[in-house]
Amino acid sequence: MPLWEIFSPENAFTDEEKKQLAEAITQSCVDFVDIPRFYVVVRFHEMPANTMYVGGEATTNFIRVVVDTIARQMETAEIRAACMASTEQMLAPFVKERGFDWEIHFDETPMDLWRVQGIIPPPAYSDMEKLWAKENRPIPYEVSAP
Incomplete structure (x- = not known):
């Protein structure tokens, strides 16, 4: 599950742009x-004037993206670099190309600290995870003992 939190000035994005992003x-x-698609959660935080400061100064042109990942871990520098490059390319039309100053970071949470509707998510790439992806929802299943 990646949880994307996007902190932006008020009205930086229209409702349609939020949907597209x-x-x-x-x-x-x-x-x-x-x-699975339902693992991805995006939350927009619109920051009114004088509620976001960078370097001690109020800003109205700054977007901060915070991503908490759980379902997959980025285990190598190469994977992390590819993730950052892909993410920056995907965000560019919404942020960079519109002239915003911006920053992004990823945090990784261990999978054993994650539940979906009280269910331990199935192992990555397993048949059960593929079923969750197909159904686009969590499905209870028998969890094997560790």
């Missing part, structure tokens, strides 16, 4: 790490 993020995650 959320779809681009979701598709990027599905394409890059082959996860």
